[in-house]
Ligand SMILES: Cc1cc2nc3c(=O)[nH]c(=O)nc-3n(C[C@H](O)[C@H](O)[C@H](O)COP(=O)(O)OP(=O)(O)OC[C@H]3O[C@@H](n4cnc5c(N)ncnc54)[C@H](O)[C@@H]3O)c2cc1C
C-alpha cells in the first residue's frame with residue numbers, strides 16, 4: 001500500500017523537481033496512512049540520498065549496477081517496477097523530465113497501471129482516487145479517476161510548495177534483475193548545456209521572440225537572465241530560424257514550462273505560444289505594440305522597445 | 321519495410337477550448353479538427369522514408385467516424401492505406417492495446433507516433449505500445465535515419481531531445497518512436513494526392529479489448545488572470561521592484 005517515488009540525482013544532489021516529487025509522494029502517503037519510499041538508480045553518494053528524508057521519505061532504495069550508470073528510461077522502468085513489487089506500492093510518483101517521460105509509459109504497460117500525466121494537485125481520495133491534470137496544452141484541466149490497483153502520477157513543476165525538515169532517510173541497496181532487452185538502444189553521444197540553468201527546471205524564465213530581430217541581439221536577453229538567475233527561452237520561429245537551439249523553444253510544439261516568472265520580450269502572444277507558458281505564476285510582457293495579444297494574458301506589461309527596456313531591467317536586477 | 325503511423329484527430333491549435341454537459345464533454349461546436357501536429361511530423365517522415373528507401377505506410381487511428389477526414393488527409397499526403405479502430409479513445413492504455421493488437425498482426429518495422437497528442441498531452445501511448453510489443457520506444461525524436469542495408473535488421477540513427485540538449489542513439493528495428501520537429505517538414509496534400517486518397521483502402525475494425533484504467537470524470541477551465549498592470553517604459557525599473565515586493569518571486 002506504500003507510495004514509491006522515483007528521484008533523480010544531479011551534480012551530487014536531488015534534482016529540485018525530484019525534491020518536489022518526494023514531498024508530494026510523502027503527502028499522498030500521509031493521506032493514505034502509509035509511508036513513502038524513494039527509488040534512485042545509478043551511482044550516487046549516500047549523503048545525497050539520505051536527503052530524501054528532508055522532504056518526507058522514510059527510506060531510499062538505491063539500485064546500483066554498472067549498467068545503470070547512464071540514464072536509461074527502459075531499464076529504469078524495470079527497476080522501478082521491481083521496487084514497486086518489493087514494497088507493495090500502489091502509487092508511483094515521478095516528476096516530469098525527459099528521463100521520467102521515457103519511464104512512465106513503460107511502467108504503465110508493465111504494471112497495467114492507471115496513469116495521469118501533468119498532474120498539478122494532490123489527489124482527492126474521498127471517493128476513489130481522483131487527480132487533477134493539465135490538458136489541451138494548459139488550456140484546460142481534467143479530473144482523472146484512476147481505477148487500476150497501481151496508479152502512476154507524473155507531476156508538473158510547481159505542483160506543490162516543498163517544506164523541508166531535518167529528518168534523514170535510511171538508504172538500502174536494491175539489486176533487481178535487469179532485462180537485456182532494455183539495453184538494445186546504444187547512446188552514441190550526448191550534447192548538453194551544463195553551465196546554464198535548464199529551462200524545464202527553472203523558476204525564472206526570460207524568453208524572447210522575433211521582435212529581437214536576429215540572433216546577434218540575444219546578449220540583452222542573456223544579460224537579464226543572468227542578472228535574475230533565470231533560464232532563457234524563445235518562440236518557435238526563433239528556433240525554426242536557428243537563432244536559438246530547439247530545446248529553448250516553448251509552446252504548443254515545444255517545451256511546456258510552469259515557472260514562477262515568465263518574461264516575454266518581443267513575442268506577440270500567439271495562442272500556440274501561450275499554450276506552453278500559461279501555467280506560469282507571473283507573466284511579464286514587453287512589446288512595442290500596445291495591441292499585442294500577449295498583454296491580455298499578462299500580469300505586468302511594458303509597452304516599449306526591447307532594446308531599451310531589457311537593459312534597464314538588467315541594471316535594476318543587478319542592483320538588487 | 322513496413323511503417324505504421326498512428327494519428328490523432330484533435331482540435332485545431334487555435335481553438336478556444338470549452339466544455340458542455342456540466343463540464344463533462346468537449347464542446348465541438350465550431351471546432352475544426354486537424355491531424356495532431358506531432359503526428360503530422362511522424363507521417364511526413366514516414367512518407368520521406370518511403371520515397372527514399374521504399375516502404376509501405378499504413379495510418380492508424382483509434383476513434384470514431386468523425387476522424388475519417390483526418391485519415392483521408394493522411395492518405396492524400398502519401399500513406400498507402402489506413403485502419404480505424406472504431407472506438408472512443410478512452411485512455412492511453414486502451415489506445416495502446418488497440419495499436420499493439422494491430423501491430424502484432426502486421427509486424428511493422430517502424431511504428432511512428434507523435435511525441436504527444438495535443439488534447440491529452442500524455443506522451444504515453446508510444447511507450448505503452450513498446451512495452452506491450454517488447455520493443456524499444458524512444459521519444460521525442462528530432463531526427464531519424466534508417467540505413468539502406470536490407471541484409472539483416474535495419475539500423476535506425478536517432479537524435480533525441482533531452483533537457484538542455486540532445487543525444488545521438490542507434491538501435492535495430494523494430495522500434496516505436498514519438499516524433500517532433502525538425503524530423504521533417506509538414507506536408508500539404510496536392511490535388512493528385514487528394515484524388516487518389518478517395519480510393520485508397522480504409523479498413524474499419526472493432527476494438528479487441530476494453531481495459532480502461534483511467535477515466536476522466538470532468539473538465540475545468542483555468543481561472544482568468546487578473547487585469548494586467550502596465551508600467552511605463554521609462555520607468556521599467558519599477559517592474560523589478562514590483563516582482564520583489566508585490567509578486568515576491570525574485
Ligand atoms: C500547429 C502550430 C504550432 C505552433 N507551435 C508554437 C510553439 O510551440 N511556440 C511558439 O512560440 N509558436 C508556435 N507556433 C507559431 C505561432 O503561431 C506564432 O507564429 C509564433 O509564436 C510567433 O512568434 P513571435 O511572437 O516570436 O513572432 P511575431 O508574431 O512575429 O511577433 C513578434 C513581436 O515582437 C514585437 N516587436 C518587434 N520589434 C520589437 C521591439 N523592438 N521591441 C518590442 N517588441 C517588438 C512585435 O510587436 C510582435 O508582437 C505554432 C503554430 C502552429 C500553426
Ligand SMILES: Nc1ncnc2c1ncn2[C@@H]1O[C@H](COP(=O)(O)O)[C@@H](O)[C@H]1O
Nearest residue numbers: 326382409433434436437442443444445
Ligand atoms: N486515438 C489514437 N489513435 C491513434 N494514435 C493515437 C491515439 N492517441 C494517441 N495516439 C498516438 O500516440 C501519440 C502520443 O499520444 P499521447 O500519449 O496521448 O500523448 C500521438 O501523437 C499519436 O501518434
